[in-house]
Amino acid sequence: MKFGTKAIHAGLEPDPTTGAIMTPIYQTSTYVQASPGDHKGYEYSRTQNPTRHALEKNFAALENAKHGLAFASGLAATDALMKTLKPGDEVISTNDLYGGTYRLFTKVFEGYGLKFHFVDMTDLSNVSSLINEKTKVVWAETPTNPMMSIIDIRGLADLLKGKDILLAVDNTFSSPYLQNPIDHGADVVMHSVTKYLAGHSDVVMGALMLNDDQLQERLAFLQNASGAVPGPQDSFLVLRGIKTLHLRMQRHSENGREVAQYLRGHEKVDKVYWPGFEDHPNFEIAKKQMRDFGGMISFTMKDDSVDYAVKILERFKLFSLAESLGGVESLSGHPASMTHASIPREERLKSGLKDSLIRLSVGVEDIEDLIADLKQAIG
Known part of the structure; x- marks a missing residue:
């Protein structure tokens, strides 16, 4: 099944009661049982809900994975994966990453005995030098937020081959339409569903996609035990948003190319970070x-x-x-004071994130209007 068809149909069935083509919003907290324990798979909506269940099957199909799990936010999804670790375990992370993830790692999980190493993953030798018997997860973003660096997923997977180390990839910036990390050897894919998957700036949600049955059971236990789950209304909205994911991402990419080229040709602009330039570091990996x-x-x-x-x-x-990204409308941001303010300035500068850096999430508006807006704003 091709991607556009999966986006519209995968994991979804007409409602068996009415034949409704759209998955109903099962706005219920509990389910009637014929006798104790006879609950036909549903007992309480924190544990499972039919609308969320359909969405999770759709998530799995989009990333060519066996399992999908929906969470109340991208950080809740990341939190669940970190909770599979124990004090003394170590995580190697890219040093150029979303500020909320950095905050979660350093301000929450370091307090529970996990150790984090933040390195430039565009050079895989930096990762290799830190691997030891305590390393349990390698956490990568690609493209990175906000410097648009490209990390070699297959290279990381080959580096970790034969080791008891999970490779987790935050695929938010690409969406499953542009990149499928599991196909390149990743064990777990995380999405801030809030962004491109939902696509309309009206939902906060996260997801994990993976193949391993035992890890899925552990994560599903944590999903239920910790309770950071999305409601059925949000699940419905994301299912609706995903139906146009392939169409939206095509326009985002087309507009992104035009904006990147315009900025690069502007006499007042210094550096433009976009992985589609042929002279971008690791362009060949990005293309692959x-x-x-x-x-x-x-x-x-x-x-x-x-x-x-x-x-x-x-x-x-x-x-x-505005904060966030990935909606149909174009957004601008100042990472140093907004999305990445929780990262100490000296750490931001190490990855090239200057205080003057501007980040754009290019929407699906008419490209001539977007270029005109850039022209009048820059002057």
């Missing part, structure tokens, strides 16, 4: 593991002052200044 290069772009100005960057952000009319 991605189907296109998406709509996420970061850039800096030749006038490298924070004040100038802020003025640009304030002048935008279509690129709304």
